[in-house]
Amino acid sequence: MTDRSTFDGMMSRLQAGDRLSADEIRDLAATPDILSLGMLADTLRRRLHDRRVTYVRVAQYSVDHTWTDAIPPGATEVRITGVPGSLPLAVAAVEQARAAVGTRVVSGYSWTALAALANGGTPMSRVLGELRGAGLDAVAEVPMDSVGNLDTAVDALKAAGFDQIRLTIDKAPAADRVALLIRAGALQDRVGCIRAINPLPMLLSSVRPTTGYDDVKMVAIARLAAPHIDTVQVDWLRYGPKLAQVALTFGADDLDGVTASDAAPDGHRRAPLEEVKRNIEAAGFVAAERDGRFVVVSS
Amino acid sequence: MVEQIARAVSGGARISAEDALRLYRDAPTHLLGRLADGIRARKHPEGIVSYIIDRNVNYTNVCTARCNFCAFYRTVGSPDGYVLGFEEIFAKIDETIAVGGNQMLLQGGHNPDLPIQWYEDLFRAIKQRYPDFKLHALSPPEVLHISRLNNVPVPAVIARLVAAGLDSIPGGGAEMLVDRVRKLLNCYGKASSDEWLGVMREAHRAGLRTTATMMYGTVETDEERIEHMLRLRDLQDETGGFTAFITWSYQPEHTERAGIEATGIDYLRTLALARIVLDNVDNLQASWVTQGGKVGQLSLAFGANDMGSVMIEENVVRAAGASYCMDEVEIVANIEDAGFTAKRRNMHYEVLGDPIFREREVPRMLSLATARADGDASVPEELRNYPARSRQGKQLRLAQ
Numbered sequence: 001m002t003d004r005s006t007f008d009g010m011m012s013r014l015q016a017g018d019r020l021s022a023d024e025i026r027d028l029a030a031t032p033d034i035l036s037l038g039m040l041a042d043t044l045r046r047r048l049h050d051r052r053v054t055y056v057r058v059a060q061y062s063v064d065h066t067w068t069d070a071i072p073p074g075a076t077e078v079r080i081t082g083v084p085g086s087l088p089l090a091v092a093a094v095e096q097a098r099a100a101v102g103t104r105v106v107s108g109y110s111w112t113a114l115a116a117l118a119n120g121g122t123p124m125s126r127v128l129g130e131l132r133g134a135g136l137d138a139v140a141e142v143p144m145d146s147v148g149n150l151d152t153a154v155d156a157l158k159a160a161g162f163d164q165i166r167l168t169i170d171k172a173p174a175a176d177r178v179a180l181l182i183r184a185g186a187l188q189d190r191v192g193c194i195r196a197i198n199p200l201p202m203l204l205s206s207v208r209p210t211t212g213y214d215d216v217k218m219v220a221i222a223r224l225a226a227p228h229i230d231t232v233q234v235d236w237l238r239y240g241p242k243l244a245q246v247a248l249t250f251g252a253d254d255l256d257g258v259t260a261s262d263a264a265p266d267g268h269r270r271a272p273l274e275e276v277k278r279n280i281e282a283a284g285f286v287a288a289e290r291d292g293r294f295v296v297v298s299s
Numbered sequence: 300m301v302e303q304i305a306r307a308v309s310g311g312a313r314i315s316a317e318d319a320l321r322l323y324r325d326a327p328t329h330l331l332g333r334l335a336d337g338i339r340a341r342k343h344p345e346g347i348v349s350y351i352i353d354r355n356v357n358y359t360n361v362c363t364a365r366c367n368f369c370a371f372y373r374t375v376g377s378p379d380g381y382v383l384g385f386e387e388i389f390a391k392i393d394e395t396i397a398v399g400g401n402q403m404l405l406q407g408g409h410n411p412d413l414p415i416q417w418y419e420d421l422f423r424a425i426k427q428r429y430p431d432f433k434l435h436a437l438s439p440p441e442v443l444h445i446s447r448l449n450n451v452p453v454p455a456v457i458a459r460l461v462a463a464g465l466d467s468i469p470g471g472g473a474e475m476l477v478d479r480v481r482k483l484l485n486c487y488g489k490a491s492s493d494e495w496l497g498v499m500r501e502a503h504r505a506g507l508r509t510t511a512t513m514m515y516g517t518v519e520t521d522e523e524r525i526e527h528m529l530r531l532r533d534l535q536d537e538t539g540g541f542t543a544f545i546t547w548s549y550q551p552e553h554t555e556r557a558g559i560e561a562t563g564i565d566y567l568r569t570l571a572l573a574r575i576v577l578d579n580v581d582n583l584q585a586s587w588v589t590q591g592g593k594v595g596q597l598s599l600a601f602g603a604n605d606m607g608s609v610m611i612e613e614n615v616v617r618a619a620g621a622s623y624c625m626d627e628v629e630i631v632a633n634i635e636d637a638g639f640t641a642k643r644r645n646m647h648y649e650v651l652g653d654p655i656f657r658e659r660e661v662p663r664m665l666s667l668a669t670a671r672a673d674g675d676a677s678v679p680e681e682l683r684n685y686p687a688r689s690r691q692g693k694q695l696r697l698a699q
């Protein structure tokens with residue numbers, strides 16, 4: 001943040017419903033003053049969601065799962081993970097998941113895994129169409145740093161009927177992510193079907209982990225750069241209670257990836273649901289559970 | 300009201316208990332952070348964030364105090380109880396020096412079988428071998444324990460330990476300096492609030508510098524957290540002997556008290572509040588050992604100006620479930636990533652220099668050492684020279 005008057009100016013514009021320019025976002029991303037950045041993002045977050053923080057309980061299964069055991073009743077979304085070996089296998093997993101969970105949301109796969117299927121000569125529209133036909137509600141990850149042409153990918157998803165797109169980041173370093181987030185903001189203005197953005201890397205590096213400053217900054221930048229994307233998420237499992245909770249005060253309004261099973265593994269920490277609610281409330285927010293379609297189911 | 304208090308704090312005014320409570324309860328988290336950050340910037344305008352390379356050694360885990368929040372101690376006679384031998388401690392010092400360390404933080408349980416001579420001999424032996432190496436040792440409850448066990452008044456204990464080589468006293472064992480809380484945590488017996496502060500007063504009078512700590516998140520009220528800070532502030536007004544304040548959340552795992560850990564936001568708010576209340580303490584450490592590297596780093600925006608210790612060894616917090624590790628390379632990366640300049644310091648918070656790994660090659664440490672290898676139940680040779688008090692201790696000596 002350059003100085004106090006610039007900050008005050010931005011703050012009143014955000015309060016008035018205005019948005020910040022791409023240049024301003026880039027300047028903000030360069031500041032070590034994360035508190036001012038956090039205040040701006042929090043102001044916008046509160047304008048959009050007031051004190052509400054949503055969370056979703058997700059049961060994740062690998063693509064080769066056999067679907068014989070019961071799906072935890074608490075899960076409002078079933079997510080298929082991993083890379084399917086072929087389109088028929090990908091479709092079969094969706095069909096089995098759909099049969100197992102009834103009307104609950106079935107999401108799955110990363111765009112990159114599907115693009116690999118399309119590489120064999122099958123057009124992407126067919127890959128998406130078949131999965132949609134088999135009952136897939138959403139492509140779980142659309143990693144902005146790995147999709148190649150983001151506009152084309154989002155258009156293809158939209159054309160196939162996926163109207164709640166979730167943008168993610170695989171592993172782009174912080175410096176590159178700012179441009180991606182600005183781009184996501186502009187893209188949403190055009191397509192309007194991006195439901196959520198998850199600005200923290202899905203692939204964690206143990207050699208060079210992201211820092212706390214990096215993480216909260218990216219969450220805040222996502223909120224400010226894409227004010228028309230309703231939901232800014234943090235992954236509860238990947239990022240852990242402490243960082244996820246702090247991120248809520250830097251612009252995030254949704255905790256993705258809460259474990260659906262309520263059993264506390266080996267007495268470690270607490271049952272996930274209780275822990276999620278406690279963290280949301282201790283940060284001064286009101287917790288509301290949502291389903292995989294972003295509809296609040298209980299609060 | 301909050302705005303008024305915030306203005307006063309920004310203007311450099313001292314905060315009252317009442318206003319501190321209002322800020323803690325009602326101020327938005329970012330505002331608390333900003334106020335704390337303003338004070339940090341006033342006290343440390345050069346933008347330096349320091350850290351120390353030292354080793355946290357626990358000479359014994361045998362303890363008669365039995366604080367119910369502690370997962371580290373073992374009872375007298377327990378098969379897992381240990382006392383480190385002098386040679387083991389020397390080896391740890393050698394390793395510490397190898398990675399650029401200049402100090403050992405030495406603390407342990409209240410072991411009835413270690414008379415004051417054991418501590419004196421250990422300190423002398425260390426100083427003889429490593430004359431420049433610093434001993435930041437024995438928190439106030441340990442000093443009290445030695446005083447009671449040996450029937451030597453606290454000032455005399457301090458004088459004898461200083462004569463043997465003690466350089467400074469760590470602020471451990473403060474927990475919450477409110478006797479209602481101490482009784483509930485079963486740590487009133489090891490030291491009441493007045494006794495803890497009394498040892499620090501004596502230490503400061505004897506010319507030692509010390510740190511101060513606070514463990515929150517057990518049974519205390521918000522008011523009691525503030526009372527703790529104010530008691531430290533009062534003593535600091537009187538003696539000026541505290542170099543730094545360190546706060547951390549109670550780590551419940553494997554403790555008798557059990558329960559849940561306070562959240563990350565609570566940590567940042569408590570830290571910021573401490574920065575605001577303790578206007579006469581120069582340094583605030585980030586507790587990344589309990590909060591993890593990420594919230595540890597974020598502490599630098601909430602009033603902390605020190606990343607504490609590049610831990611080489613840690614036993615107490617790990618016993619209670621948290622096991623975060625950062626070596627010098629990572630600590631420095633976190634400091635610089637937050638926009639600060641990283642400097643190595645000593646216990647007096649004097650800058651010693653730039654990161655050691657930029658001066659010479661040091662081994663990376665990707666995991667923390669422990670007091671002893673698992674299953675090592677050896678009894679050090681020299682223990683036979685010190686009379687034991689407990690029955691189990693006497694039997695052990697006889698068997699030697």
Ligand code: SF4
Nearest residue numbers: 362364365366369372
């Ligand atoms: S905290 Fe210290 S005094 Fe209390 S039981 Fe543990 S080792 Fe003993």
